[in-house]
Amino acid sequence: xxxxxxxxxxxxxxxxxxxxxxxxxxxxxxxxxxxxxxxxxxxxxxxxxxxxxxxxxxxxxxxxxxxxxxxxxxxxxxxxxxxxxxxxxxxxxxxxxxxxxxxxxxxxxxxxxxxxxxxxxxxxxxxxxxxxxxxxxxxxxxxxxxxxxxxxxxxxxxxxxxxxxxxxxxxxxxxxxxxxxxxxxxxxxxxxxx
Numbered sequence: 209x210x211x212x213x214x215x216x217x218x219x220x221x222x223x224x225x226x227x228x229x230x231x232x233x234x235x236x237x238x239x240x241x242x243x244x245x246x247x248x249x250x251x252x253x254x255x256x257x258x259x260x261x262x263x264x265x266x267x268x269x270x271x272x273x274x275x276x277x278x279x280x281x282x283x284x285x286x287x288x289x290x291x292x293x294x295x296x297x298x299x300x301x302x303x304x305x306x307x308x309x310x311x312x313x314x315x316x317x318x319x320x321x322x323x324x325x326x327x328x329x330x331x332x333x334x335x336x337x338x339x340x341x342x343x344x345x346x347x348x349x350x351x352x353x354x355x356x357x358x359x360x361x362x363x364x365x366x367x368x369x370x371x372x373x374x375x376x377x378x379x380x381x382x383x384x385x386x387x388x389x390x391x392x393x394x395x396x397x398x399x400x401x402x
Contacts, residue, residue: 230369233366233369234369236360237357240353240356241375243353247346247352247353247354250346251343251350251381252299254342254346255303257339257342258306261336262283262287264332265313265333266280268328268332269323272322272326273323279312280313282308282312283309283313285305285309286302286305286308286309289306290306295379296381296382297382300381303383310336351380354378354380354381361375361376361377
């Protein structure tokens with residue numbers, strides 16, 4: 209009887225040691241994934257804040273810029289694209305389109321001194337600038353958490369545990385191709401006086 213307990217005890221000890229090694233690693237993967245999800249929620253929060261500010265900004269500009277409809281339309285389309293984006297990559301592409309459209313709007317605004325002096329417009333621009341800063345920080349925080357999570361998923365023994373429990377690498381929030389180039393703006397077809 210004592211001889212048969214020996215192998216069983218060894219197996220039990222091995223299983224306990226394996227469990228003691230795997231449980232903390234599994235829990236660290238769960239915590240890291242929650243951190244990534246939390247940081248992503250902050251990015252989405254700032255994207256939503258900007259998404260909500262833009263209609264007010266567009267309405268402020270519309271009253272001063274009747275013949276700048278193309279810029280207004282590009283902002284509206286970019287905002288719609290942002291609203292329908294789901295993945296971090298889709299949101300990054302939509303974010304770049306919206307940023308480009310807002311850049312074109314700011315160039316148009318330079319031609320309207322009365323608009324630049326308008327208190328509502330200035331307040332909206334300040335809120336938008338603050339949101340852009342918070343968005344940049346939130347994207348950086350998210351990407352840092354993704355980096356940490358992906359390290360857990362790729363490194364041994366985390367890669368074994370991640371594979372067994374379905375943890376997959378997370379996507380970084382990246383700019384779309386060509387986002388490093390300033391948008392070209394052509395006012396040669398504008399009509400009317402400022």
